[in-house]
Each structure stands twice: as structure tokens, then as C-alpha cells.
Amino acid sequence: MDGVRQSPGVEGGAQPGDGLSAVLVDDHPVVRAGLRAMLSEDPKIRVVAEAADGKAALDVVARLVTEGLRPDLVLMDLQMGEGMDGVAATRQLRQQCPGLPVLILTTYDTEADILAAVEAGASGYMLKDAAPEEIHRAVHDAAAGRTALAPAVAARLMGRMRDDSTSLSTREVELLELLATGLSNQQIARQLFISVATVKTHLVHIYQKLGADNRTAAVRVASERGIIRA
């Protein structure tokens, strides 16, 4: 198992206009099988290749392109056990193949994940608990160049905009991430090239915004709300 697999019949050729050709990237065989089955319900969608991690995805897409079989979109998982991360793969894919839509399909809807994916150039963000119809629609939307966001994801992004009292500044999120790694105020200060006093100031603000009364609770709340990744 090399992590790359082309579906049989790829060589048949992908005439433009005869449907959408998609590449699946997910480290779980079960999920790939599920997506394949789910997408096969839509006659307009064809899965032309699969990959089990980011690196393999880049390879297989490159191979398809050199063969003149440029896919219409990539369905990408974010969390992949080994090998290249989904965000990194998305970023590189967007560099190698500008215009190739990457639709993220993952389990988690943390703020950090979503923002990272959007920043990396993802054209959509769906959750795995979505119904088949939603996924079909998202695939068509993404392939057509439209943005496809799951309701929960859109809501979270909206929530980030409006609620001022709960929204952390970028600096605060940055600090929070270091906090989650177990660093002391001293270490955080050194890491960010600021004084311990500043760290404490930020922490107080973070506690207020998250409704926590100590660092561990803050990390927990942030993790639950999806502000940082567990």
C-alpha cells in the first residue's frame, strides 16, 4: 500500500463536460469508501483517484495533470494520521494548480482549523456528518468556483465576526496556543519576545473573554469552542 490508488478506468479519458472528476484524499479507507459510494449516487460526479495523505495527493494530482486528466476538484480531509497535513497539502495544491478547487471535508469545526483551511485557499469546508445531498451540492458548488460552507461552519465564522466580547485578538489566540502546550508565563514571554507582565495582561483578557479563572480552564474552553486545536 503506497497510499496512492487510481480507480480503474481512468485511462478511458476525461472529456470535459461529461461530469465532474474528483480526487479523494483521506487517510481512512472506510471514509474513502463511503465518499466513493456517496458520490457515485450522483451520475455527474466521478472519483478518478484517491490518496491517503497530503503528499500522495500532490503526487496523484500531478500525475493526472501530466496525463491531461486534470481533475475538477479535490475532496480533502484535514486530519491525516501520518504524512502531510491537509492544510499544507491544500496550500501546495493551490500553488501547483491554481484554480483547482479544494473542498475540505473533515470532522472538526474548530475556529483554528477553519481559518487555517480558508487561509490555505480551500474553496469550501464541509463536515463529515453532512447528509449525502449536502455533500453533492457542495461538490458542485466548489467545482463551479463557488464557496461551499457547512451551516455550522458559516455560523462559526459569523459568530467570530459579531460577538466582540467573546472574540479574541490574534495575539491572544497566539498566546493561547502556547498556553495549551503547557508553557509557563516566563516561557511564553521569551517565546513571543515580550515581558511576563504583558503575558499576564493578555491572560487576564483571555480569562475574561472565555469565562475561565485559570490557564487550564482557559485551554479547555478554547479547545471546546474550537478556538485552538486540542
Added chain:
Amino acid sequence: MDGVRQSPGVEGGAQPGDGLSAVLVDDHPVVRAGLRAMLSEDPKIRVVAEAADGKAALDVVARLVTEGLRPDLVLMDLQMGEGMDGVAATRQLRQQCPGLPVLILTTYDTEADILAAVEAGASGYMLKDAAPEEIHRAVHDAAAGRTALAPAVAARLMGRMRDDSTSLSTREVELLELLATGLSNQQIARQLFISVATVKTHLVHIYQKLGADNRTAAVRVASERGIIRA
């Protein structure tokens, strides 16, 4: 969508001996579709029903039993967004239908999850990144009353046994879980009906065993090693 779905053709009857009838429990339609597709490759296995959460699983199994179509095993996810938890569902299922094997099929291999599942009476623990053949084998093993453990899971359980210096006592894990919720030593003490002094003693031991120098770091290490759930 009520979370319960019976596959068409169930009424046809399940003659004993004509294969294994399985019930799928997972909140992700994608995963259910993948398992269905994956299991359908084995002609000996038939998926007779599905459920999207623990409560629905209990209902659908009860219905099957009253119809005289007692399934041969249940494939259960642990993490389910809404509704009853997989561990709780497994426990109740084992009470309602003793002898009905429950094979856990989940994404995470944390010590806490595995131990909880085993304690609840699961007869196997597989990870979703398993190959189709492994899952087939696990299903047959579980249905035959044998224990089916994924290699990584078995290794983790082994690791828990051998490495004395790194293995935490049950009490320590219990404390660690409260620690991860952001409670102070005071609060932990009250929660466990012990004194703050005892909490501190446990913490020191935990720090030693995990190689951490403070509570936040301990939580992080424990989370990374899969001792507690993120």
C-alpha cells in the same frame, strides 16, 4: 431523518447460518456508507440496520429482536455528536442482549476510550484507519465470540502493562481527567472527597510519570499519549 433506518429487504428473514447480520451505529452518513460498501465486499456479512446514535441503536436492536431477527453483532462508533454516547450504548446493549457482540470502530485510540469501552463490555476495538480485510476479520472474530483488537490498540494495552514508570494508576488517571477540565487543586479535592494534600501528592507522581513540570503540560502530554480525551 429519525436516526433509525432499516435496510430494505430485512423482512426477508434471517435464517441462521446464512451469514452474519450486522447493525451499524455511527453518526456520520459518510462512515455508514463506507462501512456498508466495505462490508458488502464480504458475501458472508449483511448489514441489516443502521442507527445514528446510541439511543437509536438500542431501539433498532430491540425492534430486530422482537421480530426474531436478532443480529449477530453491532458495529459501534464511540464518538457521536448528539445523543447517547457509544460507551453508554454498549453498556446498555450488553445488558439488554447479553451475548450480542459489540465491536467498537472508532477514530481514537486513547487509553481512556479503550478502557471505558472494554469495561462497558465491548468485544473488540478497531480503528477507522484499518484496511477492509482487517475489518472483515474483526467482524468475523467478534461474531464468533473472539476478541478483536486493532494492533495499535493491543500495543497500547500492552504498553500500559509493562512500562511501570510511565503507567499511571487508575486514581491518577481519574485525577488527570479532572485536571484537564481546568479545576483547581481545591476543586479536585472536593470532587474526589480527599484533601488538597493528597491531590498534590498525586500531581507530583503524575508529573514524574509524564515528564511534565506543571498541570497544563501534564494535561497536554496525557492528551498526546492518549491517556485522556482531548
Added chain:
DNA sequence: GTGCCGGTCAACCGTTCGGTTGATGCCCTG
């Protein structure tokens, strides 16, 4: 420009945490 917000820093103080030592009781294994 005035005001506001984000980020930076300092000094202070009470509380909690981190770590040590030492001690008791329990259960299990050798």
C-alpha cells in the same frame, strides 16, 4: 485632532501551585 482599541510594560499583593519530607493504613505478592 480626539477618542478608542490593541499591544506593551511595571509594581504590587494575595492566593495557589510545585515540591519536599514524613507519616499512616491497606492490599497484594513473595
Added chain:
DNA sequence: CAGGGCATCAACCGAACGGTTGACCGGCAC
């Protein structure tokens, strides 16, 4: 039964944390 591991508790002390007040500066909006 002796030993060891586990869980419990107490007292102690220095260090870190939690929280406050007050201050400075740069950018941005009004």
C-alpha cells in the same frame, strides 16, 4: 510476615500564578 505499591494526609517554603492599577504608544475611525 515482610516488603512494596497505592492511596491518604499534614506541614512547610519558595516560586509561579491571578488580579489590580496605572501607564505608554501606535494605528484607526469619527
